[in-house]
């Protein structure tokens with residue numbers, strides 16, 4: 124123990140030194156060095172690199188080193204959250220990053236396949252103090268004993284899964300299991316579907332996979348960013364600390380509602396409306412509705428456009444031909460519009476030319492090219508002509524178009540149309556409007572060609588400039604950071620002219636994740652979708668647009684699908700995008716819910732599907748879930764149960780239908796009936812849908828008869844320790 128303590132002390136000392144160096148170099152870099160372009164460029168690059176490193180060093184302080192592997196050849200490696208090297212000429216590794224290949228046997232080796240290991244050691248620390256050691260002997264022939272042997276090999280895992288919850292998800296780097304490790308380290312290209320029952324670590328694995336990919340493909344992913352999509356804001360707050368604790372901050376976490384920049388989709392709607400909007404036929408309906416906005420005058424009733432040289436007649440034929448030509452370009456509506464306008468202007472000019480210059484005796488037109496050009500110009504700048512074009516082919520914004528469409532939804536089955544109908548200006552955008560806005564933006568397009576050309580010219584200039592600076596800095600080697608080759612630094616070291624130039628965009632010092640958040644057309648380096656079973660076909664269309672390279676990890680459990688628009692199986696969802704070229708892996712062990720609770724939860728699903736098999740629980744607690752009839756006083760019974768179940772340390776969730784929240788919260792101290800739960804409070808009151816993905820030490824389910832089957836299954840599987848059920852209405856059959 125003392126030896127390990129000495130080693131851990133040494134590691135912390137080294138981190139302190141590195142932190143000092145990094146923070147000084149941020150400070151130095153922040154001091155004004157002059158106003159020259161080059162000075163500012165160098166400063167920006169330095170600050171970005173050193174701040175990232177500093178954040179990583181600060182973040183890992185909690186349990187820096189958690190493992191050690193002893194190899195058969197006598198070598199030993201300590202494993203931790205980041206890699207650290209000694210300040211010597213060889214840059215000797217002191218701590219191996221858990222993501223490095225050398226660390227892999229720590230997670231995978233077994234007595235059967237020892238992968239060159241003699242022993243695996245788990246170190247438990249509190250702050251900087253080593254409190255426990257657990258050793259596993261992996262070489263049966265090895266007679267040496269340390270006195271810290273853990274014969275079962277799962278003491279650390281069991282302690283982790285039984286520990287009191289904080290209201291925030293923690294990382295699992297200390298105890299990643301072999302089946303999880305394989306998923307975390309799977310290649311980043313292509314689509315990987317991770318399926319597993321409640322508590323199998325899908326979310327944990329997804330987050331660690333993000334950390335791994337950022338480590339393994341730092342260069343690419345720092346530029347293109349990683350997007351993690353979760354079901355609701357409470358869930359994103361719940362998981363929000365895992366990646367920073369692993370030293371990773373360059374990730375964008377978002378719900379579907381946040382994926383259309385500039386729109387805060389906070390409105391609510393019926394599940395029926397959400398399902399109708401999420402349906403695949405919606406894409407076709409919107410496409411047809413856009414075509415409807417490309418109009419023609421009625422035959423025989425032309426638009427008459429006044430002009431100094433006499434009225435111009437914009438009739439059905441002219442508009443029809445112009446529309447055909449514009450549609451033939453296959454450009455989105457707003458981008459095809461100039462083609463429509465040109466044709467109209469041409470045709471109207473021809474009318475003028477014909478009228479003014481026609482030879483009454485049938486000879487050639489009197490007007491020369493200059494006269495014709497002059498007439499063309501007069502038509503092109505005419506406000507009346509523009510108004511006529513606008514009427515036939517208006518410039519449309521996604522918001523305006525969709526609001527109009529929802530007021531009068533066409534091309535949908537009647538009952539879907541009724542469900543989605545909304546008076547313009549009535550209510551806010553909802554999460555299921557977001558994929559429709561995105562679809563509309565795609566169909567409409569924005570004519571930003573001039574801006575793009577200017578931006579590209581500016582970028583090329585900056586790249587040329589950055590190339591010059593890089594050559595200069597290579598020559599003088601001004602970066603005096605001792606650990607240049609360490610694993611921690613390797614990530615931030617490599618910088619090419621393009622990236623340097625990107626960082627130098629004068630008005631834009633945002634990280635890739637921040638820029639991605641503001642850009643609808645951003646192509647992410649990798650996308651991770653949690654609770655992926657909830658997404659509708661329309662939401663998949665949006666996400667696939669954000670991942671043109673189809674580099675995605677989808678995590679979900681069809682048995683927990685509550686949204687009507689969600690998936691039943693992955694094949695039909697993925698087929699349009701990748702055919703059958705996706706990997707499908709399963710996680711089979713439940714680390715959260717004790718066997719006693721899982722048994723009860725499984726009965727709920729078995730009522731509908733007798734063959735349903737839940738994942739096996741990693742432990743049982745002896746605590747059998749209970750049910751209690753509240754009689755007439757539901758709130759009183761809930762209050763008594765809350766008093767009983769509130770843990771001294773840890774969290775209790777009361778999961779009840781929203782309609783009962785006011786009544787239930789009234790007698791409870793410090794419990795609020797509100798839309799946004801604070802999960803760090805000892806007792807939280809949440810609705811079934813809000814419970815998705817979360818976990819608590821104890822759970823009290825209220826009035827389960829009002830839950831849908833999958834919502835009930837989700838609610839029952841949230842507890843790590845105890846579960847109680849209070850009801851006034853008769854219990855569902857499966858819970859009796």
Ligand SMILES: Nc1ncnc2c1ncn2[C@@H]1O[C@H](COP(=O)(O)OP(=O)(O)OP(=O)(O)O)[C@@H](O)[C@H]1O
Nearest residue numbers: 295298299300321322323324325326327714715816
């Ligand atoms: N290898 C592990 N070591 C320690 N804890 C683990 C491990 N794997 C999972 N857990 C813990 O199990 C709990 C459930 O994990 P997680 O929330 O990722 O499961 P899930 O499959 O996403 O569940 P659900 O589908 O019910 O939302 C978490 O507390 C997580 O930290």
